[in-house]
Amino acid sequence: MDKPSKSNIRIGFYVCHCGSNIAAMVDCPAVAKYVETLPNVVLSRDYKYMCSDPGQELIQKDIAEFKLNRVVVASCSPLLHEHTFRGAVEAGGLNPFFFQMVNIREHDSWVHTDKAEATAKAKELARAAVLRVAQHKALEVKKVPIHPDALVVGGGIAGIHAAMTLANAGKKVFLVEREPSIGGHMAKFDKTFPTLDCAACILTPKMSAVGTHPNITLLSYSEVTKLDGYVGNYTVTVKRKPRYIIEDKCTGCQDCIVNCVYKEPKFRDEFNEGLGKRKPVYIPFPQATPQVVAIDPKTCLNFRNGELTNKCKKSCVTACGEKQAIDFNQQETFLDLKVGTIIITTGFQTFDAKRMPQYGYGKYPNVYTALEIERLVNTSGPTGGHVVMRDGKTEPKSIGIIHCVGSRDKKTNRWCSRVCCMYSMKLAHLLKEHTGAEVYSFYIDMRTPGKGYEEFYDKLLEEGVHFIRGRVGEVTDWAMSKEEMEEGKLIIRVEDTLAGYVRRIPFDMVVLATGMEAQSDAQDVRRLFNMSCGSEGFFLERHPKLAPVSTFTEGIFIAGACQGPRDIPDTVAQAGAAAAEALALIDKGHIEQEPNTAYIIEEECCGCKSCLPLCPYTAITFDTGKKKAVINEALCKGCGTCVAACPSGSIVQNLFDDDEIFSEIQGVLAHE
Amino acid sequence: MSEQWQPRIVAFFCNWCTYTAADLAGVSRLKYAANTRVIRLMCSGRVDPQFILDALAKGADAVLIGGCHPFDCHYAEGNYKCLRRFQLLKRMLKDMGIEEQRVRLEWISAAEGEKVKRVINEMTETIRALGPLGIPQKFAAWDQEMEAFAAHVEAGEALKTPCSAHAPQQEPAHV
Amino acid sequence: MSKPKVAFYWCASCGGCEETVVDLAEDILGVVEKVDIVLWPVAMDFKYKDIEAMPDKSITATFLNGAIRMTEQEEMARLLRRKSVYLIAYGSCAHLGGIPGLANQFPREQILKFNYEDAPTIPKGEQTRPLTAFTEEGRTTTLPALHNVVRTLDQVVDVDYYVPGCPPTPKITRAAVDALLSGKLPPKGSVIAPDHALCDECSRKDTKPDKWDFVEFKRPHQKLMDEKCFLAQGVVCMGPATRAGCDAVCTEGGMPCTGCFGPTSRVRDQGAKILSSLCSNLAAKEEDEIEATLAGIPDPVGTFYRYGLAKSILRRKINLPAKS
């Protein structure tokens, strides 16, 4: 096998079949045979599964036996297994960076249909890697210490669970929530499917535990505005919005609310989906955490257009008395936090039902969204759990629930929101229980994939809820005839696909099971934290199976409904996973960083300052004594922008040096 | 392999968006033309115009650069730096006789596996219609005059007959 | 021991390089004492035949200036290569193609037509073309023909060293001669000049700002220029992409660097590199704003490859015919 070569470079090449994933479209033995003819290649093999233990051991054995000093593996994406193979190369006694990976699965066998073409492509990519690896230099992995404190953004059930897990493990956690209270969507529910256990009973203890945990700093009514630094050493700027209450001094007695100059609640209550009213000074819901009120400058008499006028007689301040918790001069403040890891749990928003005008939301008062019903059936809701229609008194006698509103529809959201079937049944049950009304559910497919979920469906069938399979065409108040008792009702027109005819069914109340979608500011949050979004707008995980709570930014994790539609059990499980990933990093104490940083060769730099302003991390500074530019490698993140721009070629980027890339170019183009 | 002439496209994809999108295209088993060879860089800001020239000179019929959308670059603004270089380079290449369609810059996010497929297929079609660029062959053709002349001198002909590699410097027609 | 033999030759050049050799003035006399000049068309009369008769490698060093543009130049380059131990590409044209290299933007036919027929200085009716051969009394004489492509010396023959500059400064020339005479030669293929860029020796360097944010570019004649770094004034200066060694004669003399010393050893394409560095530092982010700023560089090829087109990665306008 040995053939003479001028240099002392000895490359071992391996092409992986990946079972048949690669081998079905790429002639692996032919690739191996071809690569054998390339310069410096001492050994070339094809193998069934390179990433398996035997595959990795093969590399190690060959390094010893054939005195290899460079290794190339042609298999899947480097984003998946580069780490694995570098590990194998290192275990074989070589510097792990004397390795190059060729992506012939994601970029080749999986996307092409002509075996000859795919094989030719694999050969060219392999040749590029063989030429490139000869240029590789030994590099050292940088170990960056991890700051032990963590940040959790979003205080829904996901954020709460993640923060508690970390805090219970003894880590200091900052929990940032943009609303006055944590709790997220779950705080709005009365019961949760399928167990029908009281949501508050599960959530409230968790919320107050967060509020009192010595390791958790709860920053409610706050938002992250800036992120600096890098994994292990992030600096986060948090904007604390003025709530005009000094949190430490407020006891949550709510005397201020009672004594507000507005005797009656008058303003739209967001927490109750607008079904209730609140005063300018308010607490979103009884169990709110922190137990601190907030003053809304938009409605408070002491402000005008958000500006302080001091025109109110401020009976709240009087009521608060010597607690002196109210401070109308409060300003926005900014807080800088140092953390090592970040978990993003910013949740979801529900589909805007007005986007489907055929269902009449906003037009017919008695068409409701599911979230509104959650509040209506809630004992601590605006009606104390008394289900009445918008007139405030009439109980509905017949209720129609429409599934999949906004979901599974090419015109709106294509995905299944996963929870609507289940929560619709929960609401059907609760509504029936509260009102005794006839309840109909209109579904496309009944999706009950979860522990106890199908059983829940069976129970509902027994309870006498009517299930009609069919996508609802429209909701209308137009009565076809008086006999049918349609007059004054909301008529659902639907094709009953089981019975096989179009039906018109009159209801007092219609409930729209709106689906889950990404928060409207998801793109901003994504940018802030350097993440990606999938095409539906939810945050993108690094890998759906191998790294479901990781993102492409090291040290930043995601959990809960911000990553995709899911229910509470899955959300909590995921939050636990994210916390475990963060803990693993924190407890390891350091992270190994890709050594792809750039450096300037001092005697080559002419001090032209072309590179100076290009670095987004201000890693490049000018040494005024030497009149040369210098890169602080601790700050450099390895983008290579300055390298490409240095007009005298005086900047080198490890792992992506000019010579390495030029040899890759040559490799993919050298004609056979 | 199909009989049709296959253009060679060299692509420089940034690690965070476009390379990941190409991985996604794979995972989604989308099918696209097999004549693009991707070279992974950390950011489109790393794309040195020399790489593009070098790829063309070494036989690429076209070069594709893929980076993150504006505001989305993993390193804040590498993609803008790439865009600015690209605009002047494109004009310069035109002055050097290279059709604009042969260099293309696309913003492709990690979620846009479909776009990888579309762009590569489109580009393959465009370049196929344009035909080969063939710079290495041009270099060889250009240098034939030199080889031919060297042979001519070698044969001791230099002082006797003009070298056939050079079209005669004809008299203008009108004289 | 006999004195080392040295040759000077000129190809497609303006004569400026020869001038530098002469500029060495008294130094040259010192040199002349130490060496035997066997060929120097500008000053002495030697014939092709004399050189051809010499044994191979009998000339210690040949300094050849000018690009290879004509068949005769190519022939001489090959001959001198054979006869010399060291062949030195002297000056930008031999090194990079130089100003003659800019002809690589046009087909040969167009150049001939313009120069011998269409140029306004050619009287009507006197348009003609030089012949490449003519026969008289039964004997054919050949004349050099114009190549289609302008080439650097190393695109024709193997080159040992490069002395850059248009023309090389006396200082850099002396450094090369000294290295040769003392035998302290750098590795083969070296450019005999520092391997960092010009800003390092430019007195304007200290006036560079820390942030560029170019909003417009002006050409030297479009602007009253002051003492600051030209780039800081929005005037393209090739200094950052050009090898030092000239003592910044241009920038000290009030004109921006045009790049005659060529790139540093790490750069394969001088024009691509200055383009990359200038463009990266534009202020604009929107395509049309970027376009507007870049409108100040109407001729990127002429600006960035003033001396280096023949040596650039693309060498020549790609759609030109091999033969016309």
Ligand SMILES: Cc1cc2nc3c(=O)[nH]c(=O)nc-3n(C[C@H](O)[C@H](O)[C@H](O)COP(=O)(O)OP(=O)(O)OC[C@H]3O[C@@H](n4cnc5c(N)ncnc54)[C@H](O)[C@@H]3O)c2cc1C
């Ligand atoms: C009508 C309805 C009924 C449901 N019923 C059930 C049920 O019975 N059982 C069940 O298992 N699941 C149910 N679900 C699903 C359940 O709501 C979700 O699984 C769960 O709420 C997801 O929790 P989360 O923490 O990920 O998100 P969320 O609950 O949305 O919490 C996100 C939190 O992050 C905060 N936030 C957002 N952006 C920022 C930011 N930029 N900065 C700071 N904070 C931010 C928000 O204010 C919020 O507090 C139901 C869903 C709906 C729509």
Ligand code: SF4
């Ligand atoms: S602000 Fe004062 S009165 Fe109002 S809840 Fe807090 S402590 Fe009570």
Ligand code: SF4
């Ligand atoms: S879970 Fe929701 S979106 Fe999915 S099928 Fe059921 S109702 Fe429709």
Ligand code: SF4
């Ligand atoms: S490669 Fe250069 S520009 Fe990029 S982060 Fe490093 S120093 Fe900054």
Ligand code: SF4
């Ligand atoms: S661009 Fe290059 S030469 Fe100029 S200051 Fe930066 S490192 Fe030095």
Ligand code: SF4
């Ligand atoms: S004038 Fe030119 S050479 Fe002088 S410092 Fe400025 S860019 Fe450099």
Ligand code: FES
């Ligand atoms: S990281 Fe994708 S363009 Fe910069």
